[in-house]
Amino acid sequence: MSSPAIEVRGLRKSYGTKLALAGVDLTVEPGTVQGYIGANGAGKTTTVRILIGLLEGFEGEARVAGFDPRTEQVEVKRRIGYVPENAALFDTMTVAEYLLLVGRLHDLDDSVIIDRCTEILDALDLTSRLVSRVSSLSKGMRQKLLFCAALVHDPEVLFLDEPLTGLDVNASMLIKELIRELADRGRTIFYCSHVLDVVERVCDRIAIVDEGKLVAEGTFAELVDQRGIGSLEGILASLTDGGGEEDKARRILAALSDDGEG
Amino acid sequence: MARVDRRWKERDSKSLLVRFVLRCCDAARPVLAAAGVTQYAEFRTLLEARIRLDLRGGEAFNRFGLPIMLAMIWLSGFLPGIFALFLDDGFLWMSIAQAWSMFLVGMVLLLQLGNILVDTTDVHVVGPLPVADRTLYAARIVHAFAYVSLLAGCVAFWPMLLGAIGVSPWVLALYPVCAVFSTMLVVAAVALFYAAVLRVFGPSRFQSVVTWLQVAVSALAFGGYQVFARVVQWREAVELFEAHPKLMAGLPPLYYGALYELLTGAFTQRNLALGLAGVLLPLVAFALATQLAAGDLVRGLLSPAQRDRTASRSWKPPRSHLPWLASFVTSSRDERAGFDYAISLSRTERLYLRMAFSQVIGFSVMAFVMAMMFTPSSEGWSFHLAPFALYVVPLLLPTIVEMGQMTENPAGAWIFEALPVDEPERVFRGAIKGLLFGTAFPAFAAICLVAGLVSGVEGLADLLLAFELTAILSFVTVRRMNVRLPFTFKFRHGHSQAVNVLTVMVIFFFIVLAIGAHALVRLHLPLQLACIAVLAVFVVYTYRGLGRIGCEKRHTQYIEAFWGPG
Known part of the structure; x- marks a missing residue:
């Protein structure tokens, strides 16, 4: 039996006095698309940043592709791809230069980088922007570029944090299809998102995190059975202090209609 | 193929x-491999x-700033060069020349280019990639070294030329060798300092500690230099070093005097020991710096510059900064919004704290020391001259205003496009006033206080005259400089704004002119009093000029550049 692609035991992390993660346990098997959802500030990005070796000062055990992100960061980073929520790119580089930089830092030959990226960019309809500076790209194009950079070294584990933000319909469909294909080829995808219908359709398993704790984990069907609610949105609301939106909306409108002209 | x-x-x-x-x-x-750079x-x-x-300029920013800085540094090399015509001791002259070069390189590295080593702008890109921290840090150190080598090369021109004439033709060949190692030592020492901070305070506190240490070091460098220059008795110092030669190990520029001697064939024990230290210490410091940075650099750079404060359950509107001053200097709600926003960010913006605030503190400390050092016992000087320290403030303003535009994260700028502000220049004016009164004014007030206490009643006329001239110069500087909305322009290394270079040079010329005029006018009290009365009108006039600063195109240009076409 192969070892888990991601394994987390008792993960705890605080920022000053604020507890971001309060003991998360999670195991993700290879070839799984693992959804990781929760409200804003629930601890999703903190989890991802710990797993990809960007955050220190946490308690508990974590292993990604068999390596410890606390002490074996470079080994972890060799085996992962990461598409962050906010595109961090070198604005004055061209698309080609950026991809060459990323590929070379992954120790790939230029010919391999060019071959792989040509295909990916073509599929993402970004080939025409190869010599454009990153600063001239729209948000969606930047997101496509991040995807290309995350895939160029064919990572074992792909971390996606709101990956579809800004993408057009065709690109979104392509990415969703790509995620499924990658999983079928044994790659593991850790998928953080607020777009629940996509999570519902794309992910094999879904973990729900609330206030730093894992409150549910399983396939969508298992979660439906456990909670007796037919939608992921409803399940999430029932587990994370959600609900009562109508009342909240009324309160907002009441506040707006107060005499606020000063 | x-x-x-x-x-x-x-x-x-x-x-x-x-x-x-x-x-x-x-x-x-x-050497790099020995230092742990295995990748x-x-x-x-x-x-x-x-x-x-770095070689790529943007539309608004270009590379003229660097050549101008290099030209100024090129000129500054004349000072140690001229010593070569009076000193025939190669050891002493080379030590002085390298001390000057190291001082300039160190100051530029600390105040202008220090951010190369602890830059956070690329760490989000490189952080998730498989690059060991020591590799990343080594690349940054060599990058910084490449930059400051240009500076050291510019400093070298006059010492090499005049040294070859006055000391020995060997200087032409040996000065560059000494300069390479002395520059390496400065860069490696600064890199080691940051790496030690990372190791001692840990990644989570790295950013905040580095920010405040840079401020402190800047204060020490400027203030310490003033104290040092006035307190040290040179003859006694020379006698001390002659009596205890081992103390020379504590003065790195002497390593390169010894290295020069060694390379010209003077194989003494002193030259051998100091010369070897000059060659080996930069390499040891470089290796130590990369080793100390291992494992934690990226995490340290990604740590927040300020600790999160615990959120209060009961939310209250944030207290306005300097409320009495804000209501006095702003004339509308829009201006007030700009004022509060600029002051608030000037207290937290990492770049501003490191590169502008640190200079404000450093120059202020220098001004305090200058003011306090004008004592009656100093030959030819009078304590009445203490108010002259005030002229430091307009020197600081170009840095304050230019660095005040910069930010590592300009995403907040969109708000000034999105909000229904009828006259965006009001927000801009308020923000500029926020920088002026939030950063320069406290320094101005503190120096005034110190100068006033030192000079006493007898120096009151001088203080008033310096106060007025400084205020006029400051208001004119802010009015004349072409800047964008504060904290909305993305910072990039090595790209100074060229549009203000001429303005800044003219302003510096007027500062010198003002100091000269002040020195002349103070010789005749009635004339001085008349000048104070006349200049009071100009203070009011130039202050009102702040209300006429326009910004129609400045921030929209930025918005287009930042958000792109999509």
């Missing part, structure tokens, strides 16, 4: 600078990318 698509060809790949730096690194590969290919890729990015 298949032809590679031309679009994959990198721009600037044939740049002379890039190739030269990489060739040097290739030659020094064993040499990755190191090379990172370094190449960093230098290439």
Whole structure:
């Protein structure tokens, strides 16, 4: 039996006095698309940043592709791809230069980088922007570029944090299809998102995190059975202090209609 | 072999600078490996990318700033050079020349280029990639070294020329050798300092500690230099070193005096020990710095600059900064909003704290020391001259206003496009006033207080005159400089704004002129009093000029550049 692609035991992390993660346990098997959802500030990005070796000062055990992100960061980073929520790119580089930089830092030959990226960019309809500076790209194009950079070294584990933000319909469909294909080829995808219908359709398993704790984990069907609610949105609301939106909306409108002209 | 698509060809790949730096690194590969840089290919890729990015100018920012700075530094080399015509002791002259070079390089590295070492702008890009922290840090150190080597090269011109005439023709060949090692030592020492901070305070506190240490070091450097220059008794110091030669090990510039002697064939025990230290210490410091940075650099750079404060359950509107001053200097709600926003960010913006605030503190400390050092016992000086320290303030303003535009994260700028502000220049004026009154004014007030206490009632007329001239120069500086909305322009290394260079030079000329005029006018009290009365009108006039600053195009240009076409 192969070892888990991601394994987390008792993960705890605080920022000053604020507890971001309060003991998360999670195991993700290879070839799984693992959804990781929760409200804003629930601890999703903190989890991802710990797993990809960007955050220190946490308690508990974590292993990604068999390596410890606390002490074996470079080994972890060799085996992962990461598409962050906010595109961090070198604005004055061209698309080609950026991809060459990323590929070379992954120790790939230029010919391999060019071959792989040509295909990916073509599929993402970004080939025409190869010599454009990153600063001239729209948000969606930047997101496509991040995807290309995350895939160029064919990572074992792909971390996606709101990956579809800004993408057009065709690109979104392509990415969703790509995620499924990658999983079928044994790659593991850790998928953080607020777009629940996509999570519902794309992910094999879904973990729900609330206030730093894992409150549910399983396939969508298992979660439906456990909670007796037919939608992921409803399940999430029932587990994370959600609900009562109508009342909240009324309160907002009441506040707006107060005499606020000063 | 298949032809590679031309679009994959990198721009600037044939740049002379890039190739030269990489060739040097290739030659020094064993040294880099000994220092722990095992990922040499990755190191090379990172370094190449960093230098290439520096070579690219934006539309609004360009590379004129660097040549102008180099030209000024080139001129400054004349000072140690001229010593060569009076000193025939090669050891002493080379030590003085290298001390000057090291001082300039150190100050530039600390105040202008220090951010190269602890830059956070690229760490979000490089952080998730498989690059060891020591590789990343080594690339940054070599990148910083490439920059300051240019400066050291400019300083070297006059010492080499005049040294060859006054000391020995060997200077032409040996000065560059000494300069390379002395520059390496400065860069490696600063890098080691940051790495030690990272190790001692840990990644989570790294950013906040570094920010405040930079401020403190700047204060120490400027203030300490003033105290040192006035307190040290040179003759006694020389006698002390002659009596205890081991103390020379504590003065790094002497290493290079000894190295020069050693290379000219003077194989004394002193020269051998100091010369070897001059060669080996930079390498040891470099290796130590990369080792200390291992494992924690990226995490340290990604740590927040300020600790999160615990959120209160009961929310209250934030208290306005300097409320009495704000209501006095702002004339509308829009101006007030700009004022509060600029003051608030000037207290938290990492770049501003490091590169502007640190200079404000440093120059203020220098001004305090200058004010307090004008004592009656100093020959030819009078304590009445203490108010002259006030002229430090307009010197600071170009840095305050220019750095006040910069930010690592300009995303907040959109709000000024999105909000229904009828007259955006009001917000702009308020923000500029926020920088002026929030950063320069406290320094101005503190120096005034110190100068006033030192000079007493007898210096009151001088204080008033300096106060008025300083205020006029400050208001005119802010009015004349072409700047954008504070904290909305993305910072990039090595790109100074050229549009203000001429303005700043003219302003500096007027500062010198004002000091000269003040020195003349103070000789005749009635004339001085008349000037104070007349200048009071100009203070009011120039202050009102702040209300006429326009900004119609400035921030919209930025918005287009930042958000792109999509």
